[in-house]
Amino acid sequence: MLDIQILRNDLAGVAARLATRGFVLDTTKFEQLEGERKVIQTRTQELQAKRNSASKQIGIAKSKGEDVSAIMAEVANLGDELKQAEVQLGEVQIALQTMLEVLPNMPNESVPVGKSEADNVEVRKVGSVPKFDFAVKDHVSLGEGLGGLDFETAAKISGARFSLLKGGLARLHRALAQFMLDTHIDQHGYTETYVPYIVNSASMRGTGQLPKFEQDLFQVSFGGTSNKAAMVNVYADKFLGDGLVANDANIKVDVENWYLIPTAEVPVTNMVRDEIVPLEKLPMKFVAHTPCFRSEAGSAGRDTRGMIRQHQFDKVELVQMVHPDESYVALEQLLGHAETILQKLGLHYRVVKLCTGDIGFSAAMTYDIEVWLPAQNTYREISSCSNFEAFQARRMQARFRNAQGKPELLHTLNGSGLAVGRTLVAVLENYQQADGSVVIPEVLRPYMGGLEKLAG
RNA sequence: GGAGAGGUGGCAGAGUGGUCGAAUGUACCUGACUCGAAAUCAGGCGUGCGGUACUCCCGCACCGAGGGUUCGAAUCCCUCCCUCUCCGCCA
Numbered sequence: 001m002l003d004i005q006i007l008r009n010d011l012a013g014v015a016a017r018l019a020t021r022g023f024v025l026d027t028t029k030f031e032q033l034e035g036e037r038k039v040i041q042t043r044t045q046e047l048q049a050k051r052n053s054a055s056k057q058i059g060i061a062k063s064k065g066e067d068v069s070a071i072m073a074e075v076a077n078l079g080d081e082l083k084q085a086e087v088q089l090g091e092v093q094i095a096l097q098t099m100l101e102v103l104p105n106m107p108n109e110s111v112p113v114g115k116s117e118a119d120n121v122e123v124r125k126v127g128s129v130p131k132f133d134f135a136v137k138d139h140v141s142l143g144e145g146l147g148g149l150d151f152e153t154a155a156k157i158s159g160a161r162f163s164l165l166k167g168g169l170a171r172l173h174r175a176l177a178q179f180m181l182d183t184h185i186d187q188h189g190y191t192e193t194y195v196p197y198i199v200n201s202a203s204m205r206g207t208g209q210l211p212k213f214e215q216d217l218f219q220v221s222f223g224g225t226s227n228k229a230a231m232v233n234v235y236a237d238k239f240l241g242d243g244l245v246a247n248d249a250n251i252k253v254d255v256e257n258w259y260l261i262p263t264a265e266v267p268v269t270n271m272v273r274d275e276i277v278p279l280e281k282l283p284m285k286f287v288a289h290t291p292c293f294r295s296e297a298g299s300a301g302r303d304t305r306g307m308i309r310q311h312q313f314d315k316v317e318l319v320q321m322v323h324p325d326e327s328y329v330a331l332e333q334l335l336g337h338a339e340t341i342l343q344k345l346g347l348h349y350r351v352v353k354l355c356t357g358d359i360g361f362s363a364a365m366t367y368d369i370e371v372w373l374p375a376q377n378t379y380r381e382i383s384s385c386s387n388f389e390a391f392q393a394r395r396m397q398a399r400f401r402n403a404q405g406k407p408e409l410l411h412t413l414n415g416s417g418l419a420v421g422r423t424l425v426a427v428l429e430n431y432q433q434a435d436g437s438v439v440i441p442e443v444l445r446p447y448m449g450g451l452e453k454l455a456g
Numbered sequence: 457g458g459a460g461a462g463g464u465g466g467c468a469g470a471g472u473g474g475u476c477g478a479a480u481g482u483a484c485c486u487g488a489c490u491c492g493a494a495a496u497c498a499g500g501c502g503u504g505c506g507g508u509a510c511u512c513c514c515g516c517a518c519c520g521a522g523g524g525u526u527c528g529a530a531u532c533c534c535u536c537c538c539u540c541u542c543c544g545c546c547a
Contacts, residue, residue: 038506041506045517046516049516052515052516055474055526056474056475057475059474059475059528074527076527276503404511406510
């Protein structure tokens with residue numbers, strides 16, 4: 001969420017910066033709502049002050065045994081007026097909040113301006129494109145040849161966009177995750193975490209998946225029919241008053257739901273939601289290995305072959321909560337931590353800085369790491385490392401106590417370190433041999449019982 | 457699933473309709489005493505929002521969450537969430 005103060009003070013500036021990422025800010029609507037808010041809030045608070053002082057006087061008078069009918073008469077008509085003002089205030093505040101919650105973050109000044117993926121800037125290439133003196137196979141053919149990759153059975157069990165691993169491939173998948181975790185814990189100073197895979201809507205709201213991207217998520221029902229929260233816990237009730245119902249067309253109602261995490265970023269980052277952490281606890285660095293669940297609603301027909309784009313995949317996620325002054329240094333470090341994994345695995349990759357038109361909703365700056373896939377003859381995203389500045393922290397009220405002792409929003413970052421499924425794909429394709437076998441990278445062999453090669 | 461107890465400021469813990477944003481203790485900060493420290497004494501010490509006003513002023517809101525009753529709610533009523541204890545079931 002953006003700081004409403006910045007919108008008040010420099011609306012045109014915000015609009016200009018959001019425009020670089022292709023977002024049109026409705027400044028007229030904001031100014032109108034903000035104007036209304038100011039009038040209504042001032043009036044409401046005046047009425048509340050009046051009620052408070054009158055009530056206090058009644059209390060004092062009664063304790064002295066004096067007659068209170070005169071003061072009572074004075075506030076007799078206050079009730080209705082106040083209630084009406086409070087309802088109006090609630091409505092305008094919800095409208096403002098609803099507008100704010102769907103505004104994307106402002107890109108950092110140094111993010112290259114561009115419209116799409118095509119305008120992203122390559123930062124560096126590490127390693128070189130591997131040469132093969134035979135016709136390369138893709139990971140699907142390799143995996144099926146090795147007898148460990150079975151999409152048909154996965155489809156029978158679940159449906160499209162699921163995969164099933166067996167034997168050496170399943171173990172290689174596990175080895176990759178273990179190797180990544182161990183590296184980040186032992187060499188990069190991250191604290192290992194095990195977190196819930198089902199989260200509430202407040203957590204999704206905190207990191208920015210809600211309210212705008214609900215269609216990308218899997219929602220979880222409770223006990224088969226209604227989930228417990230659908231028993232309607234409507235936070236807007238206070239403002240809606242008696243006359244309005246929850247599904248009133250103009251008012252967004254927040255019903256408490258459960259969702260499967262689309263990334264460990266959600267549960268891990270939300271650890272600090274509604275917290276004020278001591279200054280000396282920063283930076284906080286956490287790593288988690290979790291499955292991730294995505295509906296892929298908007299990508300029908302894309303990457304349908306293989307395990308590149310699945311409803312369920314594993315990812316090792318790096319998350320940091322840092323002092324605002326440190327977040328860009330931390331981003332470079334976090335990126336380096338992710339790159340280390342690829343380097344140790346001996347995989348060729350490049351780092352790309354996303355342009356304003358391609359960065360995600362919550363991010364102020366993002367680097368993607370793209371690994372070379374020989375069968376596709378191209379680079380594919382295997383990690384995305386972002387600095388969210390205070391965007392998520394403001395939604396979460398995640399703060400630290402600064403040197404002056406005052407609560408201040410901290411900065412959050414995260415990055416894949418790495419996507420396990422795609423790393424498996426990269427290892428299979430890059431380490432394939434002419435006979436269809438796959439050499440196991442040396443760093444993984446300790447996790448594979450010393451095995452050097454997967455062969456059918 | 458059954459029965460019971462409870463959710464108040466960093467922590468502990470009072471407060472069952474009225475000058476309560478909230479006693480007291482403790483932790484923490486400042487000052488005094490001291491060569492210094494401890495002890496002691498004095499003072500300070502929640503968060504968010506608004507008023508063109510970050511550290512000065514004023515107001516509003518917040519005692520798990522959301523509703524309700526009332527001139528007035530931490531306190532009474534309703535719903536939900538969470539925690540703890542015992543029993544049952546279960547990996």
